[in-house]
Amino acid sequence: MQIKNRQDFWSGIMFVVIGAAFALGATKYSMGTAARMGPGYFPFWLGVCLAALGALVALNATSAKAEETQVERFDFPIMFILLGSVVLCGLLLNYLGVYISVFLLVFLSSFASHVFSWKVALINGLFLVLFVWGAFIKGLGLVFPLWPSFMN
Numbered sequence: 001m002q003i004k005n006r007q008d009f010w011s012g013i014m015f016v017v018i019g020a021a022f023a024l025g026a027t028k029y030s031m032g033t034a035a036r037m038g039p040g041y042f043p044f045w046l047g048v049c050l051a052a053l054g055a056l057v058a059l060n061a062t063s064a065k066a067e068e069t070q071v072e073r074f075d076f077p078i079m080f081i082l083l084g085s086v087v088l089c090g091l092l093l094n095y096l097g098v099y100i101s102v103f104l105l106v107f108l109s110s111f112a113s114h115v116f117s118w119k120v121a122l123i124n125g126l127f128l129v130l131f132v133w134g135a136f137i138k139g140l141g142l143v144f145p146l147w148p149s150f151m152n
Helices: 007-028 040-060 076-112 118-139
Strands: none
Touching: 007 040, 076 118
């Protein structure tokens, strides 16, 4: 067995590990049945599906038809930009409200892209704010601070 596509192989292994961890973690909760799902039912089967798809991706990376690739050096600055923008969004949510926090999350995380564009980041940020408003606030009726606390 020779690994031809190293990117797919290692990402598949990562999905197998994460999926197995979720499935094992979900066994601590009651499962229920398909008709009456318990709190562990959905995370268990989601973990199983993730692990199965990861195994499929990893196995396909060893086939003769797989495109030959190498794993590039890990880009730590991009990871810090992405994690930092998510942490900042979580910290600022109660103070700036969901609209500004989500916009900042999308806009700041766009700096991680090698093909960063102000216009695309602005449009993506505005679209995601509209999506959050439609899906979570209007659709699901979740209660978030919408605007900065000093504006109330």
